[in-house]
Amino acid sequence: MRILFWILIFFGTFSIMEFMAWFTHKYVMHGFLWHLHKDHHHKDHDSWFERNDAFFLFYAAVSIFCFYQWGFNGVWFALPIGLGILAYGIAYFIVHDIFIHQRFKMFRNANNWYAKGVRRAHKIHHKHLGKEHGENFGMLIVPFKYFKK
Known part of the structure; x- marks a missing residue:
C-alpha cells in the first residue's frame, strides 16, 4: 500500500511543481529577484552560464533536504517528494534549456504539434524583454491555442 x-x-x-514554476517565474523572477532573471531575457554577458541559473539551486536544495x-x-x-521535485527539474531542464533555448544542440528537428506549441508559447513570453509582463505558461500545460497543425 x-x-x-x-x-x-x-x-x-x-x-x-508545474504550478510552482509558474508562480516563481511570475512573482519572484519577474518580481523582487528580477536582477537574477533578466539576463535570461536579454543576455548581457559572454558566459554560457546565466545568473538565472541560480534559481535551480533553490529547488535542488529542497529536493536534497x-x-x-x-x-x-x-x-x-x-523520498517521493524529493524524487518528484528532481524529476520535474530534469524535465524542465530538458524542455526549457535544451529543447527551447538550445543550450545543447539537441532536439532541433522536433516539429510535432506539441513541440511547435511549446516553442510558440515560450516565444510569446520572450517577446517581452523587461520585468513587466512576466506571465508565462507551464512547461507541460500550455494553452491549446498555441497548438496549431
Whole structure:
C-alpha cells in the first residue's frame, strides 16, 4: 500500500511543481529577484552560464533536504517528494534549456504539434524583454491555442 502512496505523492509533487514554476517565474523572477532573471531575457554577458541559473539551486536544495529527511530521519513520504521535485527539474531542464533555448544542440528537428506549441508559447513570453509582463505558461500545460497543425 505504501508503494501506491509513493506513486501518488511523486506524481502529485511533479504536478505541483508545474504550478510552482509558474508562480516563481511570475512573482519572484519577474518580481523582487528580477536582477537574477533578466539576463535570461536579454543576455548581457559572454558566459554560457546565466545568473538565472541560480534559481535551480533553490529547488535542488529542497529536493536534497527531502532526501536527507528520508535517509536520516526516516520520513517515508520525503523520498517521493524529493524524487518528484528532481524529476520535474530534469524535465524542465530538458524542455526549457535544451529543447527551447538550445543550450545543447539537441532536439532541433522536433516539429510535432506539441513541440511547435511549446516553442510558440515560450516565444510569446520572450517577446517581452523587461520585468513587466512576466506571465508565462507551464512547461507541460500550455494553452491549446498555441497548438496549431
